[in-house]
Amino acid sequence: MIVGIDLGATKTLVGLLTKKGKIIDQIIQPTPKKLKRGGFFIVEIIERLLKKNRIAKNKLIGIGIGAAGLVDQKKGDVILTNLPEWGKINLIKILRKIFPCPIFLENDAKLAALGEFWRGQGKGTKNMILLTIGTGIGGGIIIDKKLYTGQGYGGEIGHMIIDPDGPKCGCGSYGCFEALASGMAIKKRTNLEPKTIFVRARKGDSFANEIIREEIKALSLGIINIIHIFHPEKIILSGGLMDNGDFILPDLRKIVQNKILKRFCQSDRKVRIEKAKLANQAGLVGAVYLILGQSVSCRPKSRL
Amino acid sequence: MIVGIDLGATKTLVGLLTKKGKIIDQIIQPTPKKLKRGGFFIVEIIERLLKKNRIAKNKLIGIGIGAAGLVDQKKGDVILTNLPEWGKINLIKILRKIFPCPIFLENDAKLAALGEFWRGQGKGTKNMILLTIGTGIGGGIIIDKKLYTGQGYGGEIGHMIIDPDGPKCGCGSYGCFEALASGMAIKKRTNLEPKTIFVRARKGDSFANEIIREEIKALSLGIINIIHIFHPEKIILSGGLMDNGDFILPDLRKIVQNKILKRFCQSDRKVRIEKAKLANQAGLVGAVYLILGQSVSCRPKSRL
Numbered sequence: 001m002i003v004g005i006d007l008g009a010t011k012t013l014v015g016l017l018t019k020k021g022k023i024i025d026q027i028i029q030p031t032p033k034k035l036k037r038g039g040f041f042i043v044e045i046i047e048r049l050l051k052k053n054r055i056a057k058n059k060l061i062g063i064g065i066g067a068a069g070l071v072d073q074k075k076g077d078v079i080l081t082n083l084p085e086w087g088k089i090n091l092i093k094i095l096r097k098i099f100p101c102p103i104f105l106e107n108d109a110k111l112a113a114l115g116e117f118w119r120g121q122g123k124g125t126k127n128m129i130l131l132t133i134g135t136g137i138g139g140g141i142i143i144d145k146k147l148y149t150g151q152g153y154g155g156e157i158g159h160m161i162i163d164p165d166g167p168k169c170g171c172g173s174y175g176c177f178e179a180l181a182s183g184m185a186i187k188k189r190t191n192l193e194p195k196t197i198f199v200r201a202r203k204g205d206s207f208a209n210e211i212i213r214e215e216i217k218a219l220s221l222g223i224i225n226i227i228h229i230f231h232p233e234k235i236i237l238s239g240g241l242m243d244n245g246d247f248i249l250p251d252l253r254k255i256v257q258n259k260i261l262k263r264f265c266q267s268d269r270k271v272r273i274e275k276a277k278l279a280n281q282a283g284l285v286g287a288v289y290l291i292l293g294q295s296v297s298c299r300p301k302s303r304l
Numbered sequence: 305m306i307v308g309i310d311l312g313a314t315k316t317l318v319g320l321l322t323k324k325g326k327i328i329d330q331i332i333q334p335t336p337k338k339l340k341r342g343g344f345f346i347v348e349i350i351e352r353l354l355k356k357n358r359i360a361k362n363k364l365i366g367i368g369i370g371a372a373g374l375v376d377q378k379k380g381d382v383i384l385t386n387l388p389e390w391g392k393i394n395l396i397k398i399l400r401k402i403f404p405c406p407i408f409l410e411n412d413a414k415l416a417a418l419g420e421f422w423r424g425q426g427k428g429t430k431n432m433i434l435l436t437i438g439t440g441i442g443g444g445i446i447i448d449k450k451l452y453t454g455q456g457y458g459g460e461i462g463h464m465i466i467d468p469d470g471p472k473c474g475c476g477s478y479g480c481f482e483a484l485a486s487g488m489a490i491k492k493r494t495n496l497e498p499k500t501i502f503v504r505a506r507k508g509d510s511f512a513n514e515i516i517r518e519e520i521k522a523l524s525l526g527i528i529n530i531i532h533i534f535h536p537e538k539i540i541l542s543g544g545l546m547d548n549g550d551f552i553l554p555d556l557r558k559i560v561q562n563k564i565l566k567r568f569c570q571s572d573r574k575v576r577i578e579k580a581k582l583a584n585q586a587g588l589v590g591a592v593y594l595i596l597g598q599s600v601s602c603r604p605k606s607r608l
Contacts, residue, residue: 070567127454127455127458139533141533143447143448143452144447144448144450146448148447149535150431150534150535150536150537151431151535151536151537151573151575152535152573153535153565153567153568153573154431154532154533154534154535154536155533155535156532156533156535156565157532157533159532159565160464160529160532160533161466161525161528161529162465162466162468163467163468163469164466164467164525165467165469171565172563173528173563221465221468224465224477225464225465225529228458228460228461228463228464229443229445229458229459229460229461229464229533230454230458231453231454231455231456231457231458231459231460232454232455232458233454233455259476259477261457261460261463261475263374263457264457269455269456269457271455
């Protein structure tokens with residue numbers, strides 16, 4: 001058994017999975033805004049999950065954590081971007097005291113990319129890019145069937161500048177992809193939740209539809225850039241905004257198709273833009289893949 | 305012996321190289337604007353080079369060609385973007401009739417990236433990006449010590465949109481990196497050759513210096529994006545504008561350093577922005593690497 005953890009700013013999902021990436025059991029609960037002294041809440045959830053399923057700690061193959069923020073995989077440090085009160089914590093150090101198995105840490109979008117690649121929409125691809133379009137925009141790059149991070153932080157596609165005259169981003173720059181095309185960007189422009197905008201747009205509201213048109217245009221800019229740089233087999237979209245994927249994908253695909261260089265549209269070399277398949281479980285599945293990939297003796301077949 | 309060819313819109317460079325990438329002899333001559341019927345000019349240059357060095361055709365290990373334009377590596381087709389009168393020609397078919405060795409084809413910036421990686425500024429890196437900043441902007445991506453092209457056309461960094469309100473690009477889009485930061489972009493804005501602008505800027509001319517400031521700003525946008533996406537060890541700059549690299553690199557590095565996300569500046573994970581080392585011979589050296597890399601039995605050591 002493997003424990004997969006998706007540590008988000010709002011919710012924490014902890015799952016118990018088989019080596020094949022099948023979820024046996026899971027617990028979801030709100031992420032505490034502040035950390036209590038003493039027992040760390042994730043340790044408690046894992047222990048509850050193990051007890052419930054009658055699994056001993058020393059039977060765990062590994063623990064994989066995807067965290068919504070800045071992750072130093074080597075040191076084990078995590079800064080949750082949207083939970084400033086947590087400060088910097090060393091998750092690996094905390095968990096290692098309690099659990100004797102290998103523990104690996106990655107950014108949540110990157111783990112989700114691994115999950116979709118292994119068991120979801122990215123199955124069978126060699127090169128794919130996952131974008132999580134939620135409050136922010138995260139990226140996970142799979143190259144040659146492996147997660148690509150360069151020196152460790154690569155994949156920050158949300159901070160690709162696509163319009164230097166655009167709105168200011170949380171990072172301090174102007175016109176980042178995230179500042180133009182994320183859920184937060186919609187909220188800032190309209191003072192409304194993206195979900196509300198979609199409900200109104202589906203009912204034919206012209207203001208809401210104009211906002212969706214702008215959103216599709218902003219998304220298309222980032223996606224065109226990804227295609228020209230990576231020419232991957234697939235670009236996979238996940239995150240909260242993709243709950244309304246059916247409403248935006250047809251137009252998004254059309255705009256992208258019309259704007260990319262012609263040779264990128266050749267019938268045998270097309271780039272498919274698809275909605276993710278595993279929803280919020282992609283990170284847990286990716287955690288299994290990350291752990292098995294680190295240990296040569298039990299490397300998943302599809303990675304060979 | 306290996307033959308390396310750098311087929312540009314202005315000049316064609318044909319070299320004879322050892323397996324270690326050392327250039328033994330080379331011939332450079334203008335690329336004909338129109339193709340004559342009968343003998344193909346590159347065949348003639350290769351034959352001249354072989355004769356001069358007393359090498360028999362059947363002693364060649366391979367021929368590697370870097371072409372300044374659209375390249376279909378599988379089919380062998382080339383369209384030289386800046387020589388529309390050539391139309392589409394199949395270089396591999398033409399050369400295969402005469403030479404019995406393996407023949408490989410790639411885009412010129414990509415071959416230059418391989419050359420710099422193997423024997424130039426990129427030596428020892430695992431992940432690096434080469435940008436050729438000349439008339440246009442080309443890109444070559446080395447990931448995990450291999451040339452990355454995705455489904456074949458990846459690396460079109462020059463057509464990354466960095467300002468949708470920017471000038472129209474040759475590709476039809478607005479605000480591509482190439483349309484903002486290439487030599488052609490400078491020429492369009494000023495009606496002057498980039499070289500002239502640099503001469504005047506060095507003499508203290510304020511208009512010329514303003515143009516250079518704009519150029520550095522545009523370059524910084526593209527480079528910041530590359531850093532956030534790839535977090536490579538090095539970004540290597542080559543091409544005509546880099547003849548004046550000493551004049552722009554210090555300011556370029558400062559601007560990039562100030563604008564990238566802080567964690568990309570960590571002392572042990574810095575991205576170095578450097579001028580290429582092999583100048584116009586990078587493509588020839590890359591051709592050797594391409595050919596040796598295709599044949600496992602004589603794969604260069606540094607690739608293993």
